[in-house]
Structure formats: structure tokens, C-alpha cells
Amino acid sequence: MARTVFRIDDRLIHGQVLEGWIHNLNLTRVAIVSERVKNDEEYRRILEFSVPPEIKVDIFSIREMAEKIKGGYTEEEDTIVLFENTSEVLELLDYGVRIESLNVGCLHYNGSNLQVRKSIAVTDKDINNFKDIDSMGTQIECRALPQDRKVDLVEIINKIK
Numbered sequence: 001m002a003r004t005v006f007r008i009d010d011r012l013i014h015g016q017v018l019e020g021w022i023h024n025l026n027l028t029r030v031a032i033v034s035e036r037v038k039n040d041e042e043y044r045r046i047l048e049f050s051v052p053p054e055i056k057v058d059i060f061s062i063r064e065m066a067e068k069i070k071g072g073y074t075e076e077e078d079t080i081v082l083f084e085n086t087s088e089v090l091e092l093l094d095y096g097v098r099i100e101s102l103n104v105g106c107l108h109y110n111g112s113n114l115q116v117r118k119s120i121a122v123t124d125k126d127i128n129n130f131k132d133i134d135s136m137g138t139q140i141e142c143r144a145l146p147q148d149r150k151v152d153l154v155e156i157i158n159k160i161k
Contacts, residue, residue, distance in 0.1 A: 001075060008083045024145070031059075
């Protein structure tokens with residue numbers, strides 16, 4: 001059975017994802033789930049170009065990803081599914097998709113959100129979304145790389161709010 005890693009990282013494709021996750025786990029496909037990216041042809045091309053040619057890149061709307069997963073997409077080959085934010089994950093779950101584990105890599109601090117880890121800053125909306133995602137049975141962990149120790153993000157959030 002193919003492996004699937006679900007990850008929130010507002011940078012989407014970058015060195016840490018390419019070398020740390022795709023290369024180290026021998027993943028063969030990247031699926032980006034983003035309405036914004038789906039509708040931005042120039043940015044789509046930049047992301048597709050940033051990945052080695054042997055790695056497939058698919059870019060889906062949230063609804064398209066839900067349909068693909070229900071059709072067996074994540075069972076076909078080892079894939080990392082990337083989201084830019086918590087709302088996209090929650091919407092995918094609302095379509096009836098089950099995500100067993102969600103990795104949170106980076107949500108940048110922007111001056112108005114709350115820094116909870118070195119590379120993770122959240123808004124009130126993110127906190128509520130993470131609580132909803134957790135209540136739907138998804139384990140939420142944060143770590144930069146697969147070999148790092150998993151940290152339960154919900155525990156951190158529950159200490160704050």
C-alpha cells in the first residue's frame with residue numbers, strides 16, 4: 001500500500017519538503033491542494049518547475065482532491081499532500097475524506113498571529129480549525145523533518161486557549 005503524508009506548510013514546495021520529506025521518504029508524487037494555486041497559472045508553473053522531473057506534481061482544488069482521494073489516488077503511489085493553511089485541511093475533511101495524521105511544518109509569523117513553535121504561528125481561526133480537525137479523528141503533529149521528534153500540536157494549543 002502506498003504511503004501518504006499530509007502536511008501544512010505555507011511555503012508549499014521548498015528545500016525542506018524536497019530533501020527532508022520527498023527524498024528521505026522516497027515519495028514519488030506531490031499533490032498541492034490550494035484554490036489559490038490552482039487558479040494562478042504562473043505560480044503553478046513555478047512550483048512544478050521547482051521539483052525534479054522524476055517527481056510528479058499535481059495541483060488540485062479542494063473538491064478535486066476529495067474526489068481523487070475517494071477514487072483511490074493516494075493508494076496509487078507514495079505521495080505528499082501539501083496545504084497552505086488549516087482551512088483547506090478542514091474543508092477536505094468536510095468532504096468526507098479521512099486523514100489519520102497531519103504534519104504541520106510551517107505557518108509563518110506575520111505580526112498579528114501567535115507564535116506557538118519556532119516555525120508555527122496561529123490565528124484564532126487556525127486554533128479553532130485545529131480543534132475541529134482533531135475532533136474529526138486526525139492526529140496533528142508538528143516537526144520540520146521526518147526524523148525529528150513528533151510534537152502534539154493540539155497539546156500546545158490547548159495550553160494556550
